[in-house]
Amino acid sequence: MTGPSTPDAALESYLVSTQERRLGRYLDFLRIPSISTLPEHAADCRAAAEWLAAALEIAGLEHVEVSETGGHPIVYADWLRAEGAPTVVAYGHYDVQPVDPLDEWTAPPFEPTVVDGRVRARGASDDKGNVAILLQAAEALLATRSALPVNLRFVFEGEEESSSEHLEPWLVANRERLAGDVAIVSDVGFFDGNVPALEEPKTFQRNRARITSDVSRYAQVGSYTGHVTVAGQRYDVTPDKWKGARDRSWGVRPVGEREAPGIAIEDLMSGKHGFCHHWIPLQLDRGMYKVMWDADYSGRVIVEEAAFAPAYGQKGEIQHFGTPKIEPVFLSGTRELKSARTTMTDASGKDLVITSTPLRTVYLAAGTGYIPSDDWGHGHYKGKLVVQGMEFDMSSQEKRTPFAILNETLCRFDLSTGEVAYGMHENMCLGVFQPYGFEKGDQMAP
Numbered sequence: 001m002t003g004p005s006t007p008d009a010a011l012e013s014y015l016v017s018t019q020e021r022r023l024g025r026y027l028d029f030l031r032i033p034s035i036s037t038l039p040e041h042a043a044d045c046r047a048a049a050e051w052l053a054a055a056l057e058i059a060g061l062e063h064v065e066v067s068e069t070g071g072h073p074i075v076y077a078d079w080l081r082a083e084g085a086p087t088v089v090a091y092g093h094y095d096v097q098p099v100d101p102l103d104e105w106t107a108p109p110f111e112p113t114v115v116d117g118r119v120r121a122r123g124a125s126d127d128k129g130n131v132a133i134l135l136q137a138a139e140a141l142l143a144t145r146s147a148l149p150v151n152l153r154f155v156f157e158g159e160e161e162s163s164s165e166h167l168e169p170w171l172v173a174n175r176e177r178l179a180g181d182v183a184i185v186s187d188v189g190f191f192d193g194n195v196p197a198l199e200e201p202k203t204f205q206r207n208r209a210r211i212t213s214d215v216s217r218y219a220q221v222g223s224y225t226g227h228v229t230v231a232g233q234r235y236d237v238t239p240d241k242w243k244g245a246r247d248r249s250w251g252v253r254p255v256g257e258r259e260a261p262g263i264a265i266e267d268l269m270s271g272k273h274g275f276c277h278h279w280i281p282l283q284l285d286r287g288m289y290k291v292m293w294d295a296d297y298s299g300r301v302i303v304e305e306a307a308f309a310p311a312y313g314q315k316g317e318i319q320h321f322g323t324p325k326i327e328p329v330f331l332s333g334t335r336e337l338k339s340a341r342t343t344m345t346d347a348s349g350k351d352l353v354i355t356s357t358p359l360r361t362v363y364l365a366a367g368t369g370y371i372p373s374d375d376w377g378h379g380h381y382k383g384k385l386v387v388q389g390m391e392f393d394m395s396s397q398e399k400r401t402p403f404a405i406l407n408e409t410l411c412r413f414d415l416s417t418g419e420v421a422y423g424m425h426e427n428m429c430l431g432v433f434q435p436y437g438f439e440k441g442d443q444m445a446p
Contacts, residue, residue, distance in 0.1 A: 059139035072158030274431030330445035
């Protein structure tokens with residue numbers, strides 16, 4: 001039982017009592033215009049490094065150093081008193097992007113504001129927010145437990161937004177003191193989950209005596225904060241517009257370099273080689289509808305899921321439905337979705353119907369490695385640190401169809417409740433699949 005004297009209660013009390021102070025210090029950090037690409041802000045970059053070093057010392061980190069690089073300094077700190085525990089090397093950066101065009105900001109970029117519980121300022125997500133999370137987590141644990149569960153090394157650079165020119169030489173020169181068991185790069189946009197992560201039913205497949213899939217996965221919907229750069233153009237990612245799903249899986253999956261077909265060739269020759277997959281994480285403000293359905297060539301179900309998970313702050317438990325019934329319509333001459341109708345029946349016998357209307361498709365068979373090829377795929381070794389690029393012509397349906405195998409289809413979802421949502425309907429229908437009328441592996445929709 002957890003009581004008021006346990007470490008977790010002490011940690012919670014510390015976080016509550018120091019919330020305003022910690023927020024104030026974070027806002028002070030954001031006020032420093034540490035733009036590494038502009039020479040006139042060199043002094044600001046140094047000021048940010050020195051602010052960070054002082055904050056690390058206050059937090060209880062040791063061997064704090066503002067290390068010279070020939071450019072903007074790197075801030076190093078560690079705590080190495082967890083005997084027998086692994087060592088984690090955590091990376092972040094304190095420099096930020098330029099702020100032009102200024103007229104598109106709703107508030108001055110280095111005068112942070114708090115709107116609906118979110119801090120807005122240049123660097124709030126990239127990357128001072130991530131740095132602050134690492135710093136404040138270590139500070140809270142040291143303040144309440146006088147120890148960390150792992151050994152920890154921090155490396156915070158000041159040139160990530162301007163090519164990290166001096167980072168690699170510094171890493172090489174400091175190789176010995178950077179030894180660790182795992183490295184964490186804390187330089188990503190935030191994903192803010194709208195619901196608790198939902199563990200899916202395990203996927204298990206066997207071909208005769210051989211296990212081909214033994215996979216566990218968590219799924220979650222939410223919103224993103226950060227930025228993306230495409231063709232040199234930067235786009236800010238804000239949670240009011242950038243919503244989506246994420247998943248984490250582990251186990252055995254049928255990926256990697258091709259193997260000799262062996263006895264399994266009998267399935268292909270006898271028309272028993274096929275697979276169908278649907279995966280829908282549908283996000284509403286009130287929660288997530290989650291649908292998953294996999295079946296073999298005959299329609300025998302391998303794994304299924306139909307559930308509703310309430311959003312944080314919403315009342316209720318996870319609701320489970322019966323077997324989802326998914327009725328796709330394919331574009332003529334393809335196996336690409338034209339539309340789909342998903343029906344889920346609750347415990348009282350009431351149906352919920354979801355209509356998927358595709359808006360755009362991302363073809364995962366084109367260069368992502370999910371579909372085996374002789375050129376590239378997951379598990380293919382091409383040599384140490386080999387970097388390759390591939391281009392695909394997707395200018396017409398005829399050119400896209402060969403890649404319409406495993407598809408991330410962005411859809412509008414119309415629910416029988418009257419609600420409308422937007423999200424992904426992942427789908428694949430490979431080889432023979434008798435329930436949809438595909439009696440041959442190369443057969444397409446009429």
